[in-house]
Amino acid sequence: MHPNFLTVCETLNMTEAARRLGITQSAVSHSVLSLERLVRDQVFDRQTRPMSLTPVGHALFEAAQRVDASFRTFHSTIDKMKAGKIPHLRIGLTSSLPGALVPYLTSAIGEHVDRITIRTGLTPDLRASLMSGEIDAAVMINRQLDAHLVTYSALTEPYILAAPSSFGEVGSLSDLLEISKRLPFIRWIGGYMGRDIEAHLKRLRIYPPERFALDDRNAVMNTIAAGLGWAVITPLSAYDVWQHSTNIRLHPFPGAVFQHSLVAAHKPGQFGWMAERCAAMVRDIIKTRLLPDLTARSPWLRETIIFPQNPSHHES
Structure with a gap:
């Protein structure tokens, strides 16, 4: 909504509105007349002193305030994204991951994100949610996916x-x-x-x-x-x-090695840097926070969880 209209609504005085806007009073009057032609009705009652909003003007003012607030939020969001911060990140975690991982992960992600939504589920469901846009990134079991996703290695663990x-x-x-x-x-x-x-x-x-x-x-x-x-x-x-x-x-597990790998995945061109960081965060949390607890009681587990030395991504 044009700022001239909002300023006139706030001041109910064309001269004061012009002063605040740094333009002439005639320019303000012209923009108000143009708006009234657009809505085909008067928005200000000029017979009162000070002038007042008509019923149509009130409705338009309320709508204009909502639009203005949305634009302010939008610009704030863009500024944050340019600075490398995501306003809202939706992450999926495979249900085989421990709940103990979540508080560490949300804390680590918090410096990059204003708001976090985490959903847990089976890998096929997370894959479907990625492709439909319900989530932005997911940490899940690696498979030859039938969807075009970019993945980053997180770790390999045994059964x-x-x-x-x-x-x-x-x-x-x-x-x-x-x-x-x-x-x-x-x-x-x-x-x-x-x-x-x-x-x-x-x-x-x-x-x-x-x-x-x-x-x-x-x-x-x-x-x-x-x-x-x-x-x-x-x-x-x-x-x-x-x-x-x-x-x-x-x-x-007796016999031959029996294991699976976990990856962080995202759709091409979307949230790539955050998915890569999620893979790194999950690796670090498990290595420094969870693995010591596991190996304290079962030392043999220390060598069974494999962390990639040089994590890379690929499209599957």
Whole structure:
């Protein structure tokens, strides 16, 4: 909305409005007449002293204030973005990541962002949200995606075995067969992790009977803590519950290396620098904050989580 109109509304005096605007009174009068021709009605009642807004003028003034506020917010947003700060960042985190990561991540991102929205979900759902524009960046399991996304390496972690502490050692495939006979297997259903685990057990010709099927990592871990079964999980997905339970023991998964990688992803041309920083932040938080807790009780985990030496990005 033209600033002449707003200034006249605020002063209700064309002479004073002209003085504030640094233009002539005739220029102010001309702009008001042009506006009245546009709306096909009077916006000021010039018969009163001081002049006043007509009903149409009141409605137009309220609308003009909203437009002016929107423009001010827009210019402020542009200035912040030019300075390298994002007004609102929407991030997706794969549900296998520990909740303990979130406060560290929001704190680290806070210096670059005014407002943060974090959504957790399965990687296929996060991928769909990226492509639809519901989120700006996501930290998720790496796959050959059918969508055109740019990804930055975050880390690689192994699948491990979690069992009640009372069961004892699980160090070989024969031990794995034994536990699958003696205790129910807790399936983690949904997403890539559940599919990876099922496929790997089939390759080993291990077919645990159907008993428990859960879609939440903490529910899986709490069920193990209750002594009701065992599961295949990852160090990070085990973290939240395992840190507070002495009834769970983590074991290396017997046999060949079995792992997955996490990446930070974004659509080409959008939020690239922030996605790259998210990957770096996640690496740093896990390396300095979470991994020491994991290795304090299970030192063998120290070498199993792999952090890229020279992180790079690629389009998939």
